[in-house]
Amino acid sequence: MQKDAYTLILEAIEGGTYKPGDRLVESELAERLGVSRTPVREALQRLETQSMLTRDGRSLIVASLDHNQLAELYAVRTELEGLAARLAARHATEEEIRVLRGMVEDDRALLGGDPRALSRANKRFHKQIHLASHNRFLVQQLDLVHRSMALMATTSFAAEGRDEVAMAEHEQIVQAIEARDGEAAYAALRNHISKAFETRLRVDAGELRMR
Structure with missing residues (x-):
């Protein structure tokens, strides 16, 4: 098409x-x-x-995002992503869970490589969780949030060391979904987004070097 x-x-x-x-x-x-x-x-x-x-x-x-807009965006994203993970733990099919597991395993091959490739893999992973929530209205809202994420000039995966930490966080999220533990999945994904936001703030403050 x-x-x-x-x-x-x-x-x-x-x-x-x-x-x-x-x-x-x-x-x-x-x-x-x-x-x-x-x-x-x-x-x-x-x-x-x-x-x-x-x-x-x-x-x-x-457009670009100022500090306050960035904070507002991450506040909304944290809650919506956490909810998606909680619902995925409840409603994801076994096939969807296997796809998530495969993504985590495949994405490890990207570690230390192109931050843009890692960012694209990260988007695919999160999109799969959104779909696995089986809530069309939540998926629509998360699409809007992720569209606004494109207004950030750099990806947090470009920060030194962030890729390995993020992949470990993805592993925790999938483990919780596999265990059908909605609260653990919610907490793991919220923590993942919180760490990404912290990394971005530290990069903006000049505390972390970009690859």
Whole structure:
């Protein structure tokens, strides 16, 4: 199925092709995507209403998150992700749990490698937990949260040592889901997001070096 202009631009932001502060020019996007300017204009308007883009004079630029917005986003993400893990422990099928287990084992091969590849694997892992919650409304809200996460210029996986710690946290989450222990899964995922937020704050404060 052919992707529309909105999806293509959103994926470019999520993939880091366009970073916070980058200016998006309608004519350049239309040429790059091989479409007319009308769907690009409509896509840009939609992304602006979703706060993914912001105005800089007459231009649109990729939005960025200040400290308070980042804290607010992580507060919401922590609760919603924890709830997803709790529901996954209750409702995930055996097949879904095996997929989660396989992801943890496969992702270990990425340790010490490209932080972007680790970030993509992390998104897949979290998305699988969202789906395993079997709650469509929760999945919709988490999609919105993760869309806003794309407005962060760097991934916490780029911080030295974060990848190995995060993989150990993923292991704890899956173990709790496998055990059908909703409260342990909730606590493990909340701790995972809390540590990611702490890592990001320490990076921003200059306490941690990026790879």
